[in-house]
Amino acid sequence: MQRIINDPDNVVEDMLKGYVKNHSDLVSSTDNPRVLKYKSAPIDGKVGIVTGGGSGHKPAFIGYIGKNMVDAVAVGEVFSSPTAKAFLDAFKAADAGKGVACLYGNYAGDNMNVKMAIQMAKSEGIEVKTVVANDDVASAPKTEREKRRGVAGEVLMWKIGGAKAVQGGSLDEVINAAQKAINNTRSIGIGLTSCTIPAVGKPNFEIPEGKMEVGIGHHGEPGIEVTDLKSADEMAKLMVNKIIADLPFIENDEIAVLLSGLGATPAMELYILYKEIPDLLKDKGISIYKSYIGDYFTSLDMMGATLTFMKLDEELKDLLDMRANSMGFKEFGE
Amino acid sequence: MQRIINDPDNVVEDMLKGYVKNHSDLVSSTDNPRVLKYKSAPIDGKVGIVTGGGSGHKPAFIGYIGKNMVDAVAVGEVFSSPTAKAFLDAFKAADAGKGVACLYGNYAGDNMNVKMAIQMAKSEGIEVKTVVANDDVASAPKTEREKRRGVAGEVLMWKIGGAKAVQGGSLDEVINAAQKAINNTRSIGIGLTSCTIPAVGKPNFEIPEGKMEVGIGHHGEPGIEVTDLKSADEMAKLMVNKIIADLPFIENDEIAVLLSGLGATPAMELYILYKEIPDLLKDKGISIYKSYIGDYFTSLDMMGATLTFMKLDEELKDLLDMRANSMGFKEFGE
Amino acid sequence: MSYFLNKQGEIIIRNLIDTIIKNKEYLSEIDGAIGDGDHGINLNKGFTKFKNNKFNPEDDFSISLEKLGSVLMMEIGGSMGPLYGNFFMKMSQEIKGKEKIDKKTFGKMLNEGVEAIQILGNASLGDKTILDTLIPAQKAFKEAINNKKKFSEALKGLKEAAERGKNSTKEMVAKVGRASRLGERSRGVLDAGATSCNLILQSMADSIIPLLKEFDTN
């Protein structure tokens, strides 16, 4: 395992220390070492935006703390849900009395810990509502959408929810916007290699040389099929087709595209993968309103990518246009 | 080789296509398929900023095309210098009559091709002056600084030179600012794995499991020594010490820090590596004015990092503060 | 009618803590085969935190279980934190304020604990989880008391069923959690959670049985 770490059991602590030191203009630590918050949170009159999850997905989750995005994040061990207490403390750090929208992914541990945290928050007088992202089309059939995992579509959910909150939306309005965002969002991943949890020290699973796994999850959850490694153009086609068939996305739709590397993918290859996507969409009469390419939601040192489409309406476009400033989502102003 | 590509001989073409499609708000293609330019270049009354180099270093080089940074870039094959014609055409794309500052790295091929291109530009009436980055302390002794390679310090050179040009600096003023930036900048890299040029299909060289190469270059140029893989804290110490001894950086210096992954390094590990750096500097009485962590200058799928310090004075701080908007360097405005 | 006293909780809790700490490596080893090798570490972290910061020998069984559950639930994270955390907390609630714990009460404790895990974790018998130890054990205990078996006999039945349940996971294919990634390849080794659950039930039963003797009038 060729990695830049100290004690493999302390990677999360070490990472958080480095993160806070570098991003002190954006984030502050809290009394709970596993909770980071936006330095200006809680923001008067604004619904708090909270998320959280296991570590190893950088920029997710702490990388989306910042202006117009997420107010507080509960941080778990690598690939392991944060504690209920971390979620609770994140709620507290984000709440300005207008309630908290907890926008997170659909993982067993997160579901349980958020549930517990909400019960406790309630008894402390904090109102928390949730949106559970389930954008990964490969993780369950469409008829069982509630079982699907949240993947990179979460980033767009945070951006939309965060913007709605900044616009002064009530808790219900924020929840509705974030829910609409995720309802309109579909993703799929392709994995080319495994990844190694530092404390484990050996690859989490195996993808044979010359093969790829279509529909792989962010922790290596099994995909739909393992096939021969295809060309970038064929991968693009396969991913686009799986996604658009699912919602479905149809003629005249306007969408946001997010193409994320899984951690060890050179940026060059993300652009190669992107090359055919605009044309494939054009062929179906679908137009791209905005596209984002980079490492937005990763899986340690996994090689591969996820592709995400979000169908836009006027409200979502308006919210997407609100510039965010976080480590993972930085938008230049004039 | 588990990679997202089509024909390995066409990775550069494919990447450029995807890049232009995604960043049409920032860049445009030119008549020369191996030259990209800022969509607003040439900018009236502004010195043009040009760079160029082999591909595989994303965001470098095209990722720094944008507002307040680079105007045009000559694009080479993977790890191979662009043609003289590409440099020439980049000069043409950037020149608004005030001359062109060509700010590039100190690689044999680049030196030759830039030299040829300048001769040709001269005969077409375009004035070009150069700054050759040589920030890599590991690539030659201090007494032979002119032999040293340019590495991630180039990013800061572009930012400073780009800002000076936007401030209305003359060609000489831009050149002087960029030269000052690089004179004040020192870098060192540590490599943990090799990297694979897609068209070659096998690793470029080898670093044995459990070892690391201190001082490795951006294309795998040999470093100072191959040692046992150290902890992140020890790596940080080693890198900091090598850099500060070289300029040297001394008490009361204010510096900019740039910590870049080499392509396959999970962001988490860059923050782990960063953790000790502020304290190590504090111990020497050196303070950090700004720090940047991420993939700024990479080497395909190499695992490892480069650390760069730039000593600041009031002029450099002022120039560094000018917000840039490019794929690789995006700064949020209020 | 046999019973043990709520205030006799200390020894049951102490043995439970010891069992987990002693089996830390063993549990992680099992988890390593088809999981990520941290099950022992995770549980050890929780039980040690409880032991060092919350455990009070004066506390009755109910209060200790609640504190243990709360530490697991609040501070361990992952799936095991809330699952075992809820398990112990729900068992605790069943005996809150009660002086004596008889076989009927203990049966209810088990029911509450198992139900909590099922509701929270949404897994089923045969998914290769802690439930494959827990559900057979709970069932065996219930049947024993339905058949008017003594408390200690019922606990022995629980022990046997838990052990059998744990062993049954060896031939199962994991359906939930990390190991489900492996599909067919998850067959052939024990499930880590089922193993820790068996250790927990064995330890509890072994601690309770000697306590029962003192009051055994049957």
Added chain:
Amino acid sequence: MSYFLNKQGEIIIRNLIDTIIKNKEYLSEIDGAIGDGDHGINLNKGFTKFKNNKFNPEDDFSISLEKLGSVLMMEIGGSMGPLYGNFFMKMSQEIKGKEKIDKKTFGKMLNEGVEAIQILGNASLGDKTILDTLIPAQKAFKEAINNKKKFSEALKGLKEAAERGKNSTKEMVAKVGRASRLGERSRGVLDAGATSCNLILQSMADSIIPLLKEFDTN
């Protein structure tokens, strides 16, 4: 005094192009051992571009060399583009407008070409590069004409020296370029650039020698 005519360039250039295209795989294979395996591809790309877009059989030797050099220099990039590009361009300049090319003129062409590569590439004899073919070949030619050898004899001397020079790279440790990464491990195989340079010189000499006969009065 023997010479060949500038306007006889077509055959020399044709043979040169054929040589590079024919040896594309071979050169890449050699580069693969200690480089990145693209030397043949790089040269083939340049020579093919020249052949398809710029080569005019009517052009004299000087003009063809200039066009070839310019395509290599402008459109190939890397280090080989400017190095071989300058090499051919500088050779061309020496005979621009001349009708006849005698041994003295050819010697000057070589000098100009070698100097261009040295100035641009900054490598020395023994660094395991094209210079290890080129410099001995140039020297042998010079000595031969200093010793009043015939043009064709001098070219034969050049051929032998080039071949020897190329072979000498086998035992060298690379000091510049990609292969220098390998240090001692670069020993034991030929240098790709030295090999291509040998092919170029052999082809040129073999093309020129038969041309000389026609005018040979010596």
